[in-house]
Amino acid sequence: MRVLVVGTVPPPGGAPARRLAAAAAELVDAGHEVEILSPDPRSAAHAHGALAGPMLALQLARRARRFDAAVVNFEPGLPLSSGADRATRAVTLVALGIALRGFGEVTIRLPSPIPIPGGVGGRASRELWSRTTGVVLEHAEDLDRILEAPGMTVERVRVDAGRPAGVPPGEPGWRGLTGTEVDLRELVQAAVRERAARDRLVNAARVELGARSGLATPADPFADGPPARAAGRPDEIARLVLARCRRPARRLLSPLRGSP
Amino acid sequence: MAEAARGLAARGHEVDLLTTCAKSHYSWSNEFPAGTFVDGGVTVRRFATVAARSRLVAAQLEQRVQRGEALDAGEEVAWVNGRFRVPDLYLHLMARSRELDAIVLSPYLFWSTIYGAQVVPERTIVMPCLHDEPYAWLDIVSSTLSDVAGAWFLSEPEHQLAHRVAPGLAPRHAVVGAAVAVPASYDPAGFRSRHGLGRPFVLYAGRREEGKGWRRLLASFSAAVVAHDLPFDLVTCGVGAVDVPGGLADRVVDLGYLEEDELPHAFAAAEALLQPSRNESFSRTVMEAWLAGTPVIADAAGEVVAWHCERSGGGLTYADELELGECLAFVADAPKAASALAERGRRYVLAHYTWETVLDAMEASLDGLVGGERS
Numbered sequence: 041m042r043v044l045v046v047g048t049v050p051p052p053g054g055a056p057a058r059r060l061a062a063a064a065a066e067l068v069d070a071g072h073e074v075e076i077l078s079p080d081p082r083s084a085a086h087a088h089g090a091l092a093g094p095m096l097a098l099q100l101a102r103r104a105r106r107f108d109a110a111v112v113n114f115e116p117g118l119p120l121s122s123g124a125d126r127a128t129r130a131v132t133l134v135a136l137g138i139a140l141r142g143f144g145e146v147t148i149r150l151p152s153p154i155p156i157p158g159g160v161g162g163r164a165s166r167e168l169w170s171r172t173t174g175v176v177l178e179h180a181e182d183l184d185r186i187l188e189a190p191g192m193t194v195e196r197v198r199v200d201a202g203r204p205a206g207v208p209p210g211e212p213g214w215r216g217l218t219g220t221e222v223d224l225r226e227l228v229q230a231a232v233r234e235r236a237a238r239d240r241l242v243n244a245a246r247v248e249l250g251a252r253s254g255l256a257t258p259a260d261p262f263a264d265g266p267p268a269r270a271a272g273r274p275d276e277i278a279r280l281v282l283a284r285c286r287r288p289a290r291r292l293l294s295p296l297r298g299s300p
Numbered sequence: 301m302a303e304a305a306r307g308l309a310a311r312g313h314e315v316d317l318l319t320t321c322a323k324s325h326y327s328w329s330n331e332f333p334a335g336t337f338v339d340g341g342v343t344v345r346r347f348a349t350v351a352a353r354s355r356l357v358a359a360q361l362e363q364r365v366q367r368g369e370a371l372d373a374g375e376e377v378a379w380v381n382g383r384f385r386v387p388d389l390y391l392h393l394m395a396r397s398r399e400l401d402a403i404v405l406s407p408y409l410f411w412s413t414i415y416g417a418q419v420v421p422e423r424t425i426v427m428p429c430l431h432d433e434p435y436a437w438l439d440i441v442s443s444t445l446s447d448v449a450g451a452w453f454l455s456e457p458e459h460q461l462a463h464r465v466a467p468g469l470a471p472r473h474a475v476v477g478a479a480v481a482v483p484a485s486y487d488p489a490g491f492r493s494r495h496g497l498g499r500p501f502v503l504y505a506g507r508r509e510e511g512k513g514w515r516r517l518l519a520s521f522s523a524a525v526v527a528h529d530l531p532f533d534l535v536t537c538g539v540g541a542v543d544v545p546g547g548l549a550d551r552v553v554d555l556g557y558l559e560e561d562e563l564p565h566a567f568a569a570a571e572a573l574l575q576p577s578r579n580e581s582f583s584r585t586v587m588e589a590w591l592a593g594t595p596v597i598a599d600a601a602g603e604v605v606a607w608h609c610e611r612s613g614g615g616l617t618y619a620d621e622l623e624l625g626e627c628l629a630f631v632a633d634a635p636k637a638a639s640a641l642a643e644r645g646r647r648y649v650l651a652h653y654t655w656e657t658v659l660d661a662m663e664a665s666l667d668g669l670v671g672g673e674r675s
Contacts, residue, residue: 219640225613228630228637235629236622239527 042073044103046091047113047149049076049083056151057083059178060113063149063200067111077103079118091118093128097135104142112140113149114156124157130164137167145173149200150186152179160189176200180241199241200234301406301427302342303479307659309341316396317344318389320412328384347389358382365434376440385411393419401670404452408444409435417444425450425472425669430458430465431579432603442466449669452476452662454582457603472669476661480587480653486568495555501533502597502628503570505563505585506577508540513576513599515543520576520618522548524625530632532571537563567592572631572638574624578602587653590614590645595638597627614645 049061067074077099078085079092089099096119100110116122119132133156140146148168154160160169169189175197177186183199186192221227302317309315317339321330328349336345352358361379364371371379389412393403397420405413408428417424426448430436442465445451450472453459459475492498502521508514514536521534522545536542537555544552558566567573573589575598580586583605586596590612598605600617609615618624631638651657 217634217637219637223613224637224640225609225616225644228641229616232616232618232623232626232630235626236618236620239622239625 041108041145042106043067043075043109043111044100044107044143045074045076045111045113046078046096046100047076047111047118048078048080048115049085056115059200060149063111063176075107092121093119093124093132094135095119096132097139100136100139101142104139107143109145109147110140110143111147111149114154115151116155120155120157122155122157126158129156129158133164133168137165137171140168140171143171146171147174147176148172149176150178150182152177152182154182154185160186163190166190172196174198180237183241197241199237301404303481303655304659304662305342306340307479307655308662311659311663315342317342318392319344319346320349320384320386320389321346322349322384334388345392347386347392349384349386351384352382365438368434371438373439376438379438380411380414380440383411385415390415390419397423402666408441414440414444417448421447422449423669424448425452425665426470427452428458428462429454429581430461431581432461433579436461436465442468445469450474450665452665454478455604455607457607458581461603472665474661474665476665477653477658478582478584479655479658480584480591480649482591482650482654483564486592487565488569491562491565491569495553497533497535497553497569499533500531500571501535501553501569502572502574502631503566503589503594504534504536504538504574504576505558505566506538508536508538508542511577511579513578514540516599517574517576518545518548518552520621520624521551521574523621524628525551527622527625528629528632530625530628532628532632534574535566535570537566564588564592567594570594571635572597572628575599575602575605577605580604583608586615587649590642590649593639593642593646595631595642596645597624597631608648612645612648614641614643614648616641
């Protein structure tokens with residue numbers, strides 16, 4: 041797959057830039073053809089360009105035909121600065137949503153705090169989030185916020201706290217470890233923290249879905265008898281999500297079905 | 301302490317070991333006969349304990365201490381006297397004090413240490429085995445650690461805690477560590493066979509009680525097993541009621557108290573040692589597991605053990621049951637890397653916590669104390 045990655049990569053560096061570079065490297069390792077578009081002319085990106093405000097949409101639209109997928113890393117100033125007014129925000133987000141129609145898959149990466157002034161929601165962002173096939177959060181704490189986005193669903197969201205250099209990519213993070221790494225403990229410990237953060241996100245979604253659907257909460261080991269079935273298994277989550285999507289559709293269609 | 305006494309005696313020092321007739325640190329009742337005998341070159345003197353006059357007052361004070369309430373000086377003294385007293389030991393120290401170059405007292409929270417430290421404080425070293433717990437913050441503990449000549453600590457975090465607890469900490473203090481005997485060999489297969497352990501297991505060795513994190517470990521282990529479909533049973537040995545919840549009954553195996561010569565094989569047979577206790581001043585089991593080539597997974601809130609894990613590069617820590625689950629999944633998925641971690645732990649123990657290293661540090665401290673006093 042041909043993937044366009046948009047955002048700041050090193051040099052000069054910094055943790056967010058290194059994280060994006062690591063994510064791009066993982067895509068390359070996975071066999072994708074990756075091109076990076078960065079706003080920083082000093083960076084080692086394939087291309088540089090002005091990406092503030094509606095310019096981001098313009099740059100994306102120009103490249104849409106050459107790529108199957110886009111990964112857009114939201115950053116302060118890319119596309120919105122913290123001081124952006126409502127009109128700029130609206131125009132930028134609407135234009136971005138339209139520009140992303142040209143890509144088959146769209147991933148939005150969001151650092152914490154999410155650099156979208158005025159929040160992720162609102163009518164202006166509807167097209168953007170409907171085009172988005174995946175959202176990558178830096179912190180699980182932002183999950184509630186991103187779920188406020190119109191049409192956003194939990195299964196499209198994942199957390200990537202950043203993989204330290206040296207941890208092999210893939211699932212699980214430590215299977216490629218040989219035991220001879222100098223910083224073995226640090227690598228494993230970081231992988232443990234990262235994977236647990238993801239587990240926390242999944243569990244939060246399970247609890248939320250469990251509460252909404254009346255499913256049992258996770259097993260209490262101090263209850264008598266064998267552990268109860270854990271709530272929110274992946275198939276149950278998928279079924280619930282689908283059910284929730286179908287209900288509004290049925291409501292919309294029912295008057296038409298009922299008419300002669 | 302007994303092993304240190306024997307080690308110092310083997311190096312040519314004349315060592316007396318003063319202790320109580322109690323066997324249980326819960327009841328403090330006199331189960332051993334009072335008297336003197338020689339063991340491993342050390343003269344052991346046992347003294348009878350005396351119970352508190354009013355258990356009710358003692359219990360009330362204990363509750364207040366546990367709640368973190370401030371006690372006045374008189375109440376603190378009453379609290380110290382409320383568990384047990386060993387007046388004969390105190391009198392013996394008084395009578396023999398002129399013959400002694402140094403007195404080493406341990407641990408910090410018992411009558412024998414608090415009172416014993418007052419006999420000849422200028423020649424007394426306290427080995428407090430300090431934890432960050434309500435008792436540690438009593439004024440009487442602070443003054444004991446400040447008024448004696450020196451203190452021996454088992455780890456750097458304990459040393460740092462002592463400075464917080466006792467701002468006027470005795471100037472001649474040192475981190476001497478604690479020593480672990482290195483077994484000549486391990487028999488993991490024999491251990492599994494002797495105890496009928498057919499499935500891979502992780503081990504908890506220690507007192508099964510709230511203060512050691514046992515119940516918290518059960519809950520976390522249960523969550524981890526469910527979340528990751530782990531192949532491990534939890535095997536435990538030690539004293540205290542296990543109280544396994546119904547949902548975990550088929551995954552927890554209690555071996556009860558294991559004899560000292562059987563314990564190393566338990567460490568070697570386990571896939572990992574779990575250390576849920578947050579109140580450790582050293583954690584001997586962690587060292588013994590590493591020596592046996594077994595990785596260690598510890599509660600991150602246990603400052604001392606987390607310090608060992610980080611310093612050695614040989615152990616993992618967990619902040620909650622999700623991280624414990626991931627640590628266990630790592631051990632299950634990557635046994636080679638887990639063994640490599642344990643090997644780093646083993647090298648760490650051999651570098652810092654053999655008897656030779658620890659006794660060297662103790663002797664250096666004692667030489668400084670005796671020499672300093674003479675000069």
